[in-house]
Amino acid sequence: MVYQTQICIIGAGPGGATAALQLAKLGIECIVADKAVFPRDKICGDGLSGKVAAILDKIDPEIIKKFQQEPYKQNSFGILFTAPNRQPVPVPFSLNYQKNKHNSRGFVSKRIDFDHFLIQQIRQQQKITFLENAHIVTHTLTPNGYTLSDEKEELTIHAQMLIVANGAHSRFAKETGGITMDPNHHIAGIRAYYNNVKGLHQDGFIELHFLKNVLPGYFWIFPLPNGSANVGLGMHSSILHRQKINLKKLLLEIIETDPILKNRFTGATPQGGIDGYGLPLGSKRRKLYGNRYVLIGDAASLIDPLTGEGIGNAMYSGFYAANIAAKAVEHQNFSENFLQQYQNDIDRVLGAELKMSTTLQKLASRPWLFNLLMNKAAKSAELRNLLTAMFAEIDVRKKLANPLFYLKLIFNK
Ligand SMILES: Cc1cc2nc3c(=O)[nH]c(=O)nc-3n(C[C@H](O)[C@H](O)[C@H](O)COP(=O)(O)OP(=O)(O)OC[C@H]3O[C@@H](n4cnc5c(N)ncnc54)[C@H](O)[C@@H]3O)c2cc1C
Structure with missing residues (x-):
């Protein structure tokens, strides 16, 4: 099958899906190609901050209203920090959250559900052609744009411009964008699901435990409906390599032996295994654009270095990428020079925050x-x-x- 399009988005995670929805809102047709068939899982802590709601509101306030009705997600109204000396400090997202419980802006939602929810929004847009099972393996720059093809060479897409949203292992970001994994700006994270974890916060506060032997990373418990929870651990890759730490072993050790946490896991049962994935951090500024392309989300290494939050930043970058792509279509100008505006937008919207988080993380x-x-x-x-x-x-x-x-x-x- 051969497709022609002005804009092709590679990857339909939160970043790619947001870019597609914003393009549709601006009246621009696009193709979204993802190697997976949805619903598909993504290894994550499943925490959705207020940023997610804020960006969906900018596109269409009805979307977050629909999501608020979904039964599989847990509303979350704050964070419970636990210091290395085990002093717990609850910090609500908003001071008067008790009065606004019907309008939650923070959630914990398994990514298999949340990402599928976004895909369902995409499927409702006539301007979006969504291709699943489309594993893009080659990208070739031609005088008129990029030509993409899949593994089986059954699919060819000719696009004037690309929005590259294919996550932390993006081949395009590495080969064309020159972004390689840097252990000093990278976290390795693992997560497991547990049933019957005791003592979950009644208002769905997510828990960040800054344990001494994990700093500057943390152990987390993010509550899901019906007493289940996403439980995980993230640590800097440079420290892991240097100290030869086995993250899975450490996670189980914490659950089984930590004097405070072990009681909360007695009687808890794991659902499935422990899985891991990388988090490319935005603690180093990278070039996110080039001739006929922009990089977004994890492909652009935009994860907050303090909190590990990447979904909101992926969606913000998707939103601004769509805006610049729409302008590029209007002016028929896909040059590197023209697309530099995208980097300016990211610097303006996320730059100061990422810098601050980098300092705080240190x-x-x-x-x-x-x-x-x-x-x-x-x-x-x-x-x-x-x-x-x-x-x-x-x-x-x-x-x-x-x-x-x-x-x-x-x-x-
Ligand atoms: C253990 C862990 C815990 C985390 N916890 C949180 C958290 O609680 N909250 C938070 O906000 N963030 C968290 N993050 C970060 C978050 O998961 C990412 O930042 C977020 O998923 C980035 O979204 P994205 O759209 O850029 O990429 P992704 O979500 O990775 O989506 C990329 C998409 O591209 C597709 N794709 C990949 N390659 C190709 C290809 N060649 N062709 C076609 N399609 C392709 C994939 O199938 C996928 O659908 C965590 C990450 C990890 C690893």
Whole structure:
């Protein structure tokens, strides 16, 4: 089968799906090609932050309203941080969340469900041609665009421009974009599903346990409906290599022997195995565009280095990629120069946040500082409010990334 299109999106994860929905909204036809057949799983913590709701609202507020009705997701209203000294500090996403429980903006949803939900939105758009089981293996630049073909050489797509959204192992990002895996800017993550985990937060707070032997990574428990949970562990790849840590072994060790956590897992049963995947971090600025293409999501290494959140950033980048692609179609200009605007948009929207998270992630590797912050936060409503605001306001993150802030904490008894 041979297709001609102005825009082809490679990959239909949250980044690619968002780009397609935004293009459709702008009245531009596109092809989305994914190697998988949906519903398909993706190894993830399954946490969806307020960013996901915010970007879907920009496209069509009805989408998030529909998602709020889905039975398989868990509403989540905050984060429970646990410092290395095991001091727990609950930080709600919004101060008056108790009054707005009907309008949750944070969720935990298995990716097999969430990604399929987005695919269902795509299928409703006439302007989107969605091709499953389309494993793109070659991309060749021609004078008129890119020619793509699949493994079996049964599919050929001629596209004037590409939005590359095929995740952390993107061959295009490596071969054409020059982005290679850098262990200093990369996390290895594993996750498992458990039934009957005790003590899950009644308002679906996700739990980040900054255990001493895992810093600057963390152990997480993200609650799902009916007492099940996504349980996982993420650590910097450079540390893993240096210290020869076996993540799966460490996860089981924590569950079975940690003095606080082991009680919560007595009687809990694993559903399926423990699976792992890489998280390319946005702690290093990369070039995300070139002649006739832009990179988005994990293919662009845009994961938040502090929280490991990548879904929201993939969707934001998909949104801005669609906007620049629509402009490129309008001006019939797909040059590298023209597409540079995309990088400017990403720098403007995500740049400061990624920088701040990079600084905070470095601070988080010092257990004493983390303990100090959490001890103070446990006692001070003002500081907890500040941490809540960190999720919504970039200026607050700036404050938290400033060493002076911690000096004041130390000397302000
Ligand atoms: C263990 C772990 C835990 C995580 N936890 C969280 C979390 O709780 N919250 C959060 O926000 N983020 C989390 N992340 C990060 C998040 O999973 C990613 O940032 C997010 O999936 C990126 O979306 P994407 O659309 O860029 O790529 P993906 O979701 O990876 O989608 C890429 C798509 O491209 C397709 N594809 C790949 N190659 C090809 C090809 N050659 N041809 C055609 N199609 C192709 C794939 O089938 C896939 O559908 C976690 C990641 C890991 C590994």
